[in-house]
Amino acid sequence: MAAPVLEVEDLEVDFATEDGVVHAVGGISLSVAPGRMLGIVGESGSGKSVSMLTVMGLTRAENATISGSARLEGRDILTLPTDELRAIRGNDIAMIFQDPLSSLHPLYKVGWQLVEAIQTHQDVSKSAARARAIELLQMVGIPDPKGRVDNYPHEFSGGMRQRAMIAMALTNDPKVLIADEPTTALDVTVQAQILDLIARLQQERDMAVVLITHDLGVVAEHADEIAVMYAGKVVERGPATVIFDAPEHPYTWGLLRSIPRLDRTRGEPLVPIPGRPPSLIALPGGCSFNPRCPYVLDRHRRVEPELEPVNDQNDHSVACLLQPSTRRQLWAELREGKLPETARESVALKDTV
């Protein structure tokens, strides 16, 4: 596998607010190689968007404390001066967002916005930029790009707007594309089209993609690696196939059991994860997931788990205090469709020590 193009290490992001310090991202490490797709999965408030916005330099503010590093082709972009960062943003690293209608400027034509993106980083004439804009719209599958280039965003459909956003992000052939919930605001049928488009462009351009989503189903088909985030931390990380077949973290199990799957028995109930994500101002002691974990033991409330490799597999790691053997038993039970409580009983989880 090629060397990673984007490497995030020990990224921490805190925001000082009136209510206290929000620990939005609590030291995460991620990397993605050219031509690969990394899926970051987690609930709202798990820090997945904030971490990537920080990589883009979009969370720089007086009340934000950022530490760690994010190296784009070996160069740390977290500490770059703003004007140097600007030359990279939208050029080497680009981002698309959740709601394409509110993410496009409502008062400018789509073509104008594309031309602006082109001319910001390339010294080309307006007419050349416009020709390139039409080409880009064509590339992302917008019908009649010559006519559509002069439309306003509100004249586009939801899927077309997101295609336009993708076109705008790809104007300068970025090495990394960050897609922040790109399909959440779209119809289900359009979602698949947009994901296929992103995957196709990723292949064609040997581009690294970071796909942020709260829906494991979205990353299932295209992601190569998956990082599951909870309360500002990566709790499990590994190749997509492993995450789906042999997940190790109770939170990942919860996510998997809460989405419908065709390979499951019909009529088997979906099991939601009880409770809500913790406040990022006052995180629970020990494992952050302990208040919602069905398999919590007393010790888990005191000791903070580290992200550690599962067995000897270097590419799969998990931050869980349960014994590896216990985890495997629990997942085996859950896999058969048992409810978490039943699984806990049959494994006879007891506080030792």
Add this chain to the structure above:
Amino acid sequence: MVRYIIRRLLWVVVLLFLVSFITFLIFYALPSADPATLRAGRSPNPQLVEQIRHNLGLDKSLPHQYFDYMKRLVLHFDFGYSYQNNISVKQQILDRLPASISVAIGSAIVFLITGIGVGIISAIRRRSLLDRATMGLSLVSISAPVYWLGLVSLYLFASDIGKFPVPFLKGAGSYVPFSQDPSIWFQSLLLPWFVLAASFSALYARLLRANLIETMSEDYIRTARAKGLSERRVVFRHGVRSAINPIVTAAGLDLGVLLGGTILVETVFNIPGIGRLAYDSIQNSDLPMIQGTVLIGALFIIVANLIVDIMYAFLDPRVRYS
């Protein structure tokens, strides 16, 4: 769009009719000083008063008077003649219009530049000392009555009576038409412009600041930053472009109001504009003149409204009229 404009123009006519009717009712039908008596001199005899009353048509019934007035207005664009000095109302208004336009346009330029400038700076430097200072000052200038501000500014800075006279700030009554002497025209209007603009610019600064702060947290601003644009371009081309729309609307309407004459400023600075004319006519119960100034003021406001509505379709492509 064309149909929309035609429909709106028809409404302009209806509204002007309504305005004329209401002002007629207020000034003719409600008791005020008898215009005939006022014109008859110091010790009028009853025959003379009757004669004047007849000449002015005041002895006819009210509906008849209104009908006569409207007939002349609609057929000949004739506003009648002043009770005070028999000058044609239309002529008088046309004579006074340049002064009012000078005051209105000049102060609009002042309040747009200062309002927009201060609004943008305090929005992007939010919570800074500058922001707090200008927002505090703006509260003061919104609260200060314009006649008070006018008198104070004359007292302090006017070149003739000021305590700290500034040579190029001419005092009250120094107005000359632009065609006569542009330099004096300008100097005589500087104080009125700023005095009239004070509360407007403060309002606009606060409005734009609030709008811009809200706009800067929009998703498309984040997109603009993610594109790698300079912060300057993000603020002006993306932020201000959106936040300015309500300002343009408000400015259009305010300008319409000001063009119809600014009674207080024109009176304080003794500028012979429509406002001053209206003030004098009210003092003299000069009904045709009052009617004329009210109608011309209403016309400006209604037309400004129409222009603003049409302009909005160009400012915001999402707005379409049908």
